[in-house]
Amino acid sequence: MYTRPVYEKLRMSQITRWITIFFSQNYTFSKRLLGIFLILGGAAGFAGILMIDVLDVGREGGIGPSQRLALGGCVALILLGLSLLPLGKAPA
Amino acid sequence: MSDPALNAAERSRPNNGLLKFSNGLIGAALIILIGYLLIYVAFAINLMQFPFDYDQGEGFELVDTIMFSQGEWPYQDTDVYPFYSSNYPPLFHVIAAPFVWLFGPAYWYGRLLGFLGTLVTASAIGYAVYREGGHKGIAALSGLAFLASNTVFHIGPLFRQHMTMVMFETLAVVVLARATDTADPRRRRLLLIAGLALILCAGYTKQLAYATAAAALIFLFIRSPRTGILCGIGFAAIFGAIFVFLNWATDGQWWLQTISANVNEFYPDQTIGLYRLWFSLHGFLIVPAVLWALYELYFGRLSIYTLWFIAAVANAALSGKWGAGDSYFATSIAALCLLSGIFAARTLKRAWNFPQNFYSRLLVNPFRRLSPIIYGAGLIIIPLLYIGYAAATLKMPTQGALFEPLAAALHLTPNADNGFYDSAGRIAGGYADIGHFTTAQDIENGWRIVERVRQAEGDVLSEEAAFNLLAGKPVITNPTQLLNLWLNNQWDSSELVQMIENQEFGLIVLRAQFYPTDVLIAIGNHYQQTDTIPMNGFSYLLLEPK
Numbered sequence: 109m110y111t112r113p114v115y116e117k118l119r120m121s122q123i124t125r126w127i128t129i130f131f132s133q134n135y136t137f138s139k140r141l142l143g144i145f146l147i148l149g150g151a152a153g154f155a156g157i158l159m160i161d162v163l164d165v166g167r168e169g170g171i172g173p174s175q176r177l178a179l180g181g182c183v184a185l186i187l188l189g190l191s192l193l194p195l196g197k198a199p200a
Numbered sequence: 201m202s203d204p205a206l207n208a209a210e211r212s213r214p215n216n217g218l219l220k221f222s223n224g225l226i227g228a229a230l231i232i233l234i235g236y237l238l239i240y241v242a243f244a245i246n247l248m249q250f251p252f253d254y255d256q257g258e259g260f261e262l263v264d265t266i267m268f269s270q271g272e273w274p275y276q277d278t279d280v281y282p283f284y285s286s287n288y289p290p291l292f293h294v295i296a297a298p299f300v301w302l303f304g305p306a307y308w309y310g311r312l313l314g315f316l317g318t319l320v321t322a323s324a325i326g327y328a329v330y331r332e333g334g335h336k337g338i339a340a341l342s343g344l345a346f347l348a349s350n351t352v353f354h355i356g357p358l359f360r361q362h363m364t365m366v367m368f369e370t371l372a373v374v375v376l377a378r379a380t381d382t383a384d385p386r387r388r389r390l391l392l393i394a395g396l397a398l399i400l401c402a403g404y405t406k407q408l409a410y411a412t413a414a415a416a417l418i419f420l421f422i423r424s425p426r427t428g429i430l431c432g433i434g435f436a437a438i439f440g441a442i443f444v445f446l447n448w449a450t451d452g453q454w455w456l457q458t459i460s461a462n463v464n465e466f467y468p469d470q471t472i473g474l475y476r477l478w479f480s481l482h483g484f485l486i487v488p489a490v491l492w493a494l495y496e497l498y499f500g501r502l503s504i505y506t507l508w509f510i511a512a513v514a515n516a517a518l519s520g521k522w523g524a525g526d527s528y529f530a531t532s533i534a535a536l537c538l539l540s541g542i543f544a545a546r547t548l549k550r551a552w553n554f555p556q557n558f559y560s561r562l563l564v565n566p567f568r569r570l571s572p573i574i575y576g577a578g579l580i581i582i583p584l585l586y587i588g589y590a591a592a593t594l595k596m597p598t599q600g601a602l603f604e605p606l607a608a609a610l611h612l613t614p615n616a617d618n619g620f621y622d623s624a625g626r627i628a629g630g631y632a633d634i635g636h637f638t639t640a641q642d643i644e645n646g647w648r649i650v651e652r653v654r655q656a657e658g659d660v661l662s663e664e665a666a667f668n669l670l671a672g673k674p675v676i677t678n679p680t681q682l683l684n685l686w687l688n689n690q691w692d693s694s695e696l697v698q699m700i701e702n703q704e705f706g707l708i709v710l711r712a713q714f715y716p717t718d719v720l721i722a723i724g725n726h727y728q729q730t731d732t733i734p735m736n737g738f739s740y741l742l743l744e745p746k
Contacts, residue, residue, distance in 0.1 A: 133424065135425060137422040142422065174466070174468060177468075194559075195498065195559075
């Protein structure tokens with residue numbers, strides 16, 4: 109069993125390795141990674157749109173038609189991302 | 201004993217009759233779209249001979265060009281006389297400026313540049329489709345389909361910068377499409393630099409090109425995160441440096457006039473109406489374009505074409521802004537012609553390839569045995585799509601020796617100005633009310649207005665610049681830009697309103713009455729309408745001091 113500092117060191121080296129691979133000349137997105145990005149982007153967008161009403165307390169009328177449309181777009185993005193996950197390492 | 205493999209090949213080969221019929225349909229589609237091209241050329245020539253504003257605002261593009269030709273910035277303080285400013289980036293006007301040195305102020309060269317830009321775009325689409333699909337007939341149809349679009353038809357030959365932006369965008373995408381696949385590092389670098397430079401040109405032709413810039417950088421990031429980030433940093437640095445320089449050189453007017461003033465009110469109904477119109481006109485090609493995008497997403501690799509198409513369609517949502525319109529769909533039309541062309545070429549060349557994965561096992565494998573039948577159907581359906589598209593985008597004059605019998609044969613009745621028929625039908629708000637040919641009477645009436653401007657004492661406040669330019673009087677204000685600024689509380693109208701109240705203008709010429717409300721109120725209180733002169737389907741109101 110690894111002691112905590114050794115485990116940390118291994119984990120850090122793995123992250124460094126992953127970053128190095130990600131930024132290497134030949135690295136390209138896989139369908140799965142693209143799917144993950146789309147899910148994260150859609151979720152962030154969804155939360156951001158809802159946050160407009162929370163942060164901008166002076167706004168009236170709640171969630172308007174444009175916001176509803178944008179929320180729908182974010183949900184579509186998440187579903188699109190989910191549909192790409194089964195494609196695994198195929199290049200995007 | 202017969203060879204089973206040979207038998208399979210024989211079975212899958214379509215019979216000659218079907219191939220000939222398919223080629224005949226492609227020929228028919230080509231003939232129809234070439235006919236549309238000839239109408240487009242006739243329209244462009246007609247407009248180049250028209251010496252006045254055809255589309256509202258063309259004259260101010262000419263004024264911008266004149267100012268650049270004289271070494272002046274058109275981004276000026278609108279609070280003071282002559283209350284003029286431009287809200288567009290400079291490149292199109294800079295390109296047109298040498299024509300002012302050679303020919304003086306005129307509309308024809310700006311319209312020629314716009315028209316030639318559409319021909320370059322169509323050629324780039326055709327080239328890209330041929331490069332990706334290898335089918336000459338479909339490549340030609342794809343380029344012609346772009347020119348056949350109702351939106352491209354009526355915006356192409358105008359003294360406006362929009363179609364030049366689309367040209368730079370299309371060239372950029374075609375150049376960048378192969379950049380990441382190029383093994384030679386030097387050539388790869390050259391393609392990247394050229395593609396990004398073309399996007400920079402598009403952005404400094406019109407702001408709307410930001411969506412294409414985003415699509416291109418996302419494409420590069422997906423293909424190679426390292427390349428995407430490096431290109432993004434370089435692009436942002438150069439774009440930003442030019443932006444800061446322009447803002448510094450114009451004392452902040454660049455930011456105010458081209459960015460702040462362009463944040464206009466949004467009408468969702470206009471956007472929805474224009475999306476519906478876009479689909480009703482281009483649906484025959486949108487469906488194959490979307491199918492191709494889905495193919496790339498689930499079975500192939502995402503190309504820059506697909507990302508461009510998605511970005512352009514999304515960006516068209518801005519068409520609901522005040523002052524925007526169907527021109528905001530022009531980039532998406534270029535992209536859909538390109539994608540649908542690749543889809544069509546792949547089908548006719550029988551070059552579809554579905555790698556084994558979750559979706560191909562679920563959706564494709566059960567139908568593999570039917571591929572000869574699907575291919576045979578494709579041979580007929582693909583050319584019919586282009587014929588259907590041609591029917592959906594029909595527009596032509598219904599008057600004149602050539603067009604009248606043709607219009608009668610097609611049972612067309614005019615539904616637009618000057619006896620023009622447009623399948624778009626003018627049903628959506630924001631669809632430009634143009635496309636019709638101008639007449640000799642229009643030109644005669646235009647000169648009547650110029651004569652009135654010439655005879656008026658002192659300055660003339662005209663909603664269109666041509667009359668003042670041709671009468672040799674200074675151009676006062678750019679009404680739509682004043683309205684943009686006014687709606688954003690960024691324009692002080694007091695000096696202009698005071699001039700109107702003092703009746704300092706000998707004549708006021710109105711068309712769409714796009715001035716800010718307080719200016720219109722001042723005009724109504726201190727001027728009276730003395731004449732109405734029709735021109736080009738619109739009524740020009742001439743007002744003199746009360």
